[in-house]
Amino acid sequence: MRIVVTGMGIASPIGTGIDPFWKNAVAGVNGIVNIQSFDPAKLRSRIAGEVQGFDPATFLSAKQIEQTDRFTQLALHAANQAMADAGSLESYEPRRLAVSLGSGMGGFSTFESSAARRFQSKSVPPFTVPRIMANSAAAWIATQYGLKGANLTCSTACSSGANAIGMALDLLRSGKADAVVTGGAEACVLPLTMAGFEALFALSTGFNNDPAHASRPFAKGRDGFVMGEGAGILVLEREDAAQKRGAKIYARLAGYGCACDATHIVAPDIDGQVAAMQVAIEDAGMTLAQVDYINAHATSTPLGDVIETKAIKQLFGERAPEIPISATKSMIGHSIGASAAIGSIAAIMTLQTGTIHPTINLAEADPECDLDYTPNTAAQKKVQTALCNAFGFGGNNVSIVFTTL
Amino acid sequence: MDTAELEAKVIEFIASKVENIDASTITAASKFDELGLDSMDTVQLLFDAEDAFGVTFDGEEVKNLRTVGDIIDYIGKHPPEGKG
Numbered sequence: 001m002r003i004v005v006t007g008m009g010i011a012s013p014i015g016t017g018i019d020p021f022w023k024n025a026v027a028g029v030n031g032i033v034n035i036q037s038f039d040p041a042k043l044r045s046r047i048a049g050e051v052q053g054f055d056p057a058t059f060l061s062a063k064q065i066e067q068t069d070r071f072t073q074l075a076l077h078a079a080n081q082a083m084a085d086a087g088s089l090e091s092y093e094p095r096r097l098a099v100s101l102g103s104g105m106g107g108f109s110t111f112e113s114s115a116a117r118r119f120q121s122k123s124v125p126p127f128t129v130p131r132i133m134a135n136s137a138a139a140w141i142a143t144q145y146g147l148k149g150a151n152l153t154c155s156t157a158c159s160s161g162a163n164a165i166g167m168a169l170d171l172l173r174s175g176k177a178d179a180v181v182t183g184g185a186e187a188c189v190l191p192l193t194m195a196g197f198e199a200l201f202a203l204s205t206g207f208n209n210d211p212a213h214a215s216r217p218f219a220k221g222r223d224g225f226v227m228g229e230g231a232g233i234l235v236l237e238r239e240d241a242a243q244k245r246g247a248k249i250y251a252r253l254a255g256y257g258c259a260c261d262a263t264h265i266v267a268p269d270i271d272g273q274v275a276a277m278q279v280a281i282e283d284a285g286m287t288l289a290q291v292d293y294i295n296a297h298a299t300s301t302p303l304g305d306v307i308e309t310k311a312i313k314q315l316f317g318e319r320a321p322e323i324p325i326s327a328t329k330s331m332i333g334h335s336i337g338a339s340a341a342i343g344s345i346a347a348i349m350t351l352q353t354g355t356i357h358p359t360i361n362l363a364e365a366d367p368e369c370d371l372d373y374t375p376n377t378a379a380q381k382k383v384q385t386a387l388c389n390a391f392g393f394g395g396n397n398v399s400i401v402f403t404t405l
Numbered sequence: 406m407d408t409a410e411l412e413a414k415v416i417e418f419i420a421s422k423v424e425n426i427d428a429s430t431i432t433a434a435s436k437f438d439e440l441g442l443d444s445m446d447t448v449q450l451l452f453d454a455e456d457a458f459g460v461t462f463d464g465e466e467v468k469n470l471r472t473v474g475d476i477i478d479y480i481g482k483h484p485p486e487g488k489g
Contacts, residue, residue, distance in 0.1 A: 063424060066449060123455050123462070126448040 003172045003254075004405070006247040007086025007235030008345055009078035013049035013228060013332045017081060022349045024331070025357040026378045030212040031332045032226050037189055045203035047211035048189040049228030049333030067127045068140060069107030071231075074338075075137035075185035076144065078231035082181065083145055086235035089179050091245050098149040098177035099138040100168040102160030102184035104337035104392070105193060106134030112192045137185050137231075149177050157392035158297070159258075160184050160337030161232065162400055165344060166256035168236050169400075178237060183341035185231035194227055200266065202301060203227065215334075216361035217298035217327035218305050218369035225299040228333030232341030234348075239405075251348045254385075254401045255284025261395030268304050268391055273311035276397035277387060284401040288316055290385045291323060291401075293350055295343040296373075297389040298327035298359070299334045306368045308389065313371070324381060326374040327359040340390035340398065347386035347402050354382045408481060415477050418457050422450055433474035440473075451476070459485030 008018050013031030015021035024031075031049045040046035056065050056073040059080060065073070083089075089097060110131040114124040130136060135153035142151050150171055154163040161184025168182035188194070197203050204224040207214030215226040234253075242249055257279025261269035281288060294312065298305055313320045328339075328346045335342060350356050355378050362375035383404075390398045406414070412433055420428035423440055431440065437447045447470075451462050454476060460483050462470075470476060 061424065063446075123452055126445065126452055 001173055002239040002252055003169055003236055004239045004242050004252050005234050005250040005348055006237055006242050007082040008250065008348065009081025009085065009233045010231065010342060010345055011051050011054065011074045011077050012230040012342055013051055016051065016054065016077065018345065018349070021345070025328065025346060026355050028358045028360045028376060028378065029331060030360060032211045032215050034211055035189060038191055040191070043191065043194055044198050044205040045194060045224070045227070046208045047204070047214055047226055049226060049335065050189050051230055067131065069110045069131040069136060070187035071103055071107055071109070071185045072131070072137040072140050074187055074229065074231040075101065075233065076140055078183065078185070078233040079141045079144070079181060082233040082235050087247055092178040094146050094148040096149050096178035097147040098151065098168070098171050098180045099142050099147055100152045100154070100164045100171060100180050100182040101138040101141070102154045102156070102162070102164030102337045102341065103134050103137060103186055104155060104157045104160045105186060105188045106155065107132035107136055108188050108190055108193050112190050141181055147181060155337070156396040157394055158334065158336050158339060159390040159392035159396040159398040162340035162388065162390035162398035163258060163396070165234065165253070165341065165400055166258060166398060169253055169256050172236060172238060178241060180236045181233060182236055183231065183233035184338040186336040186338040187229045188336060189227050189229050197227065204300065213361050215300050215330050217296070217300045217330050217359055218309070218365050218373050219362045220364045220366050222300045222302060222305065222366070225301055225329070226333035228329070228335035228339070230332065230335040230338045230342055232338055232345050234341070234344065249405060251351045251402045252405055254286065254403045255280045255282070256400050257281070257283055258396065258398045261397065263395060265395070266393050268307040269395065270307055270311045270314060272395060272397040273308060273389070273391060274315045277311070277315050277389065277399040280387065280399035280401050284403070286385060286401065289319065291316070291387050292381070293347065293356060293383040293386040294323055294325045295347040295386060295388040296325050296327050297391045299329055304391070306366065308391070309369045309371055321371055324356050324372050324374050324379055326357050328357065330360045330362070340388060343388045343390070344400060344402065347388045350383050350386055351402060351404050355380055356383065408477070411481060412477050415473060415480065418454065419450065419473060422453055431473060433472065433477060435473045436471055
């Protein structure tokens with residue numbers, strides 16, 4: 001059974017809407033700025049990839065805004081685009097329309113603001129819990145579009161979006177749904193959440209005066225990831241059914257692999273990453289030799305980028321240096337549970353356009369990062385099989401494979 | 406603030422919070438459900454009123470509030486924190 005992508009939507013620090021996002025990604029536009037949404041003076045990392053100019057009032061009522069966290073609002077905006085792009089799903093029964101969404105933190109903006117009120121002995125908003133809960137975004141998408149089938153939310157930290165897309169593939173293959181709205185959403189450019197990542201020394205702190213060069217996967221001098229936010233949504237369905245209803249088809253979602261390190265709650269592990277990529281390629285019924293692009297997880301942490309490089313070399317062997325790789329996070333930072341959904345959209349656009357977006361800020365690579373990361377300038381290449389990696393806290397390693405039809 | 410002034414302010418506040426309502430139709434006798442508010446809408450309205458009027462609605466007493474007049478009476482009996 002072949003599963004295809006028939007709709008896409010995105011809200012990102014370098015563009016909301018597929019066209020502006022992709023145009024800016026190919027141009028290597030930086031989306032990292034000094035934090036605008038709150039006063040970051042107390043943080044050591046005072047920069048982020050924020051979705052600029054986002055106004056939920058353009059598509060939600062005042063009451064709906066009151067009842068939704070920012071991560072849900074971003075998810076809804078991307079879902080609106082993806083549903084409009086996919087066209088009518090009326091040929092499917094509502095009970096056969098599913099949602100499978102990923103979010104690492106859920107409604108943490110609400111969690112932080114409600115907690116702050118509580119500590120000041122003020123009442124907390126009545127919608128505190130339905131705004132915070134991780135499945136809020138999936139539930140709102142279902143409600144807006146009458147999607148009455150399975151409604152799943154996956155929270156596997158930075159791999160949430162990839163797991164959610166994989167779960168959507170499973171729903172379709174197992175016959176439990178006819179179409180699935182899937183992807184990820186995150187909005188944790190927030191004081192407490194960022195302080196937590198700071199405490200782990202995971203965030204970049206040395207580029208507060210030069211945010212444009214802070215997110216530098218694989219480059220010398222990288223000092224941690226830059227917090228990002230956003231949402232990426234795909235509409236998936238069976239190829240034969242999509243063709244029957246005359247849908248535009250972007251790409252095939254061919255394979256999904258996941259593996260847990262089962263070693264450490266935050267440290268990355270080569271073997272788990274290799275296993276996830278291998279399982280995804282096998283699941284797609286393809287060979288290693290067919291992979292001709294990798295959208296890397298590549299968060300710009302000193303350790304993570306080296307481990308991913310080693311994992312790619314271990315799996316692909318001598319061919320590893322020939323496979324073009326790029327890091328979307330170099331432009332938008334790390335949008336946690338949304339990141340793999342956004343990376344998937346970049347991979348799909350690569351298949352569509354024959355253009356590989358660059359990894360920016362890669363003037364000089366770390367000697368331990370010695371593969372082709374498409375430095376600074378986009379590359380032209382006809383790509384037929386793209387792998388998208390996502391590795392998360394909890395030892396979660398996920399890879400998904402997209403192909404041309 | 407005298408009672409008439411408070412009533413006008415509460416009605417103006419409710420009109421600003423309830424979608425598609427004509428302020429002139431709101432009176433002290435208006436019940437929340439007559440204004441189109443369900444129970445969750447009412448809880449949200451009272452929460453917003455706390456910030457607007459500087460009061461804190463007691464969790465148990467809230468259950469007895471049924472009308473716009475009940476809110477006015479409650480605020481009248483519980484002057485804004487720090488000013489009473």
